[in-house]
Amino acid sequence: MDKNSLQKLKLILQGISARLTDEMDYFEGMTGEFKSGVKVFPLSCLPDGEELKISFEGRNITVKPDEIPDLISGYAAPYEKVSIRYKSRGELLVIEADGKNVSMKTKALEEAKDDTIKSHADTGIVTGRSYLIRPGKADRLLKAIGIMADNGKIKNDMIRKYNQIDHFVELVEPMLKDLTKDRSELKVVDCACGKSYLSFVLNYYLKEVMKINCRFTGIDISEGVIRSSRKIAEELNYRNMEFITGDIRTLLYQDERGAAIQPDLVISLHACDVATDFALAYGIRNRARGIIAVPCCHSELLNQYSYKPFEDIIKHGVFKARLADVLTDGLRCMILEAFGYSVSAVEYVSPLDTPKNLLIRSVLTGRFNSGKYEACINMAKMLDSEPMLIKETAKMHK
Numbered sequence: 001m002d003k004n005s006l007q008k009l010k011l012i013l014q015g016i017s018a019r020l021t022d023e024m025d026y027f028e029g030m031t032g033e034f035k036s037g038v039k040v041f042p043l044s045c046l047p048d049g050e051e052l053k054i055s056f057e058g059r060n061i062t063v064k065p066d067e068i069p070d071l072i073s074g075y076a077a078p079y080e081k082v083s084i085r086y087k088s089r090g091e092l093l094v095i096e097a098d099g100k101n102v103s104m105k106t107k108a109l110e111e112a113k114d115d116t117i118k119s120h121a122d123t124g125i126v127t128g129r130s131y132l133i134r135p136g137k138a139d140r141l142l143k144a145i146g147i148m149a150d151n152g153k154i155k156n157d158m159i160r161k162y163n164q165i166d167h168f169v170e171l172v173e174p175m176l177k178d179l180t181k182d183r184s185e186l187k188v189v190d191c192a193c194g195k196s197y198l199s200f201v202l203n204y205y206l207k208e209v210m211k212i213n214c215r216f217t218g219i220d221i222s223e224g225v226i227r228s229s230r231k232i233a234e235e236l237n238y239r240n241m242e243f244i245t246g247d248i249r250t251l252l253y254q255d256e257r258g259a260a261i262q263p264d265l266v267i268s269l270h271a272c273d274v275a276t277d278f279a280l281a282y283g284i285r286n287r288a289r290g291i292i293a294v295p296c297c298h299s300e301l302l303n304q305y306s307y308k309p310f311e312d313i314i315k316h317g318v319f320k321a322r323l324a325d326v327l328t329d330g331l332r333c334m335i336l337e338a339f340g341y342s343v344s345a346v347e348y349v350s351p352l353d354t355p356k357n358l359l360i361r362s363v364l365t366g367r368f369n370s371g372k373y374e375a376c377i378n379m380a381k382m383l384d385s386e387p388m389l390i391k392e393t394a395k396m397h398k
Contacts, residue, residue, distance in 0.1 A: 090208030
C-alpha cells in the first residue's frame with residue numbers, strides 16, 4: 001500500500017483510537033482482512049478490561065487503545081488491500097483501504113435511514129399499539145429480561161410489564177434529549193432497582209436507538225436482585241452498567257476516585273411505599289439534574305393522616321386510601337419544587353394495566369426555596385402526619 005493511503009488510514013485509525021478511549025464500555029470487537037494477491041490474513045481485536053487483545057499472523061498481543069493507529073497501519077504497509085470492521089453496541093464502522101482510496105462507512109446509520117423510510121408495518125405490535133422497544137429489533141434484550149419467549153413472542157403474563165416500560169421510554173424521551181445537550185455521556189442511577197427492567201431498557205434505547213453514550217448504576221438493598229442484574233448485564237455485554245448492593249438513604253453518587261459528582265438522571269420504577277421517598281431523597285441529596293419516579297403503594301400516609309373537614313368522607317376506607325395516594329404524591333411534588341425542580345405528573349399507562357400509573361418527572365431548574373419548603377411542612381402538620389420525604393430532606397437545606 002502506498003505512503004499516501006497509509007497516512008489516510010492512520011488518520012482514520014486515530015479517530016477510532018479516540019472513540020475506543022471514550023467508549024470502551026460499548027466496544028464489542030474489531031475484525032480485519034489484509035489481502036495480498038489471493039492470500040487473506042485475518043485480524044481480530046477484542047476488549048480486555050481497559051486494553052485490547054489483538055491476534056494477527058499467529059501473534060497475540062495486548063495493547064492500549066492509543067497504540068492502535070501505529071500498530072494497524074504498520075500491519076497494513078505490505079498489503080494491497082485492507083478491510084476493517086469496528087463494532088460497538090448499536091453501530092458498525094467499515095474501513096476500506098487500498099492503493100487508490102481510503103474510505104469509512106457507518107453501517108448502522110445507513111440501516112437507521114432505511115428504517116425511517118419504512119412504514120409502521122415493520123413495527124412490533126402488541127395489544128394494538130406501536131412500540132419503541134420493538135420485537136424484531138430488541139429481541140435479545142427482551143429475552144434477557146424475561147419479557148419475550150424463545151419463540152420471539154411477548155409472554156402473555158409480561159404484556160403489562162412490557163407496556164409499562166415501553167410507554168415509560170416514550171414519555172421520558174424528550175427529557176433524555178434535553179439532559180444530553182452539551183453532554184458527551186448521560187449518567188443514570190436506578191434507585192431500588194429490583195430486577196432492573198427499566199435500566200436495561202433505557203440503556204438499550206439510549207445507546208442503540210438514540211446513539212447517546214450512557215453509564216448506569218443500579219442500587220438495591222437486596223444482594224439477590226443485584227446478582228441477577230449483574231448476570232443479565234454480562235449476558236448482554238452491557239459493560240457500561242454496574243450494580244451495587246447498598247442503602248440509597250446514605251449513599252452518595254461518586255466517581256472512580258470516590259469524589260461526589262452530580263448524576264444526570266435518577267430513576268425509580270415502582271419502589272414500594274417509602275422506598276420511593278428514599279429514591280427521591282437520593283436524587284435531591286445528589287442534586288440530580290433530573291428525577292423520574294413511578295410511585296407504588298402509599299401505606300405510610302394512609303396510616304397517619306387525618307383531616308377534620310373531611311372526616312365524614314374519609315371514614316369510608318376506600319375514599320381515605322384514594323385520597324392518601326393523591327396527598328402522598330402531591331406532597332412529593334411540592335418538596336421537589338421546594339428544592340428547585342420543575343415538576344410534572346402524568347398518567348403513563350392505562351389504569352387497566354396497573355392502578356399505580358402515575359409518572360413524576362422533575363428537572364433541576366433553580367435553587368432551594370425555604371418558603372415553599374415551609375409550606376410542605378405546614379401541609380403535613382395540617383394532615384397530622386410526618387411524611388418520610390420530609391424526614392429525609394429536613395437537614396439537606398441547612
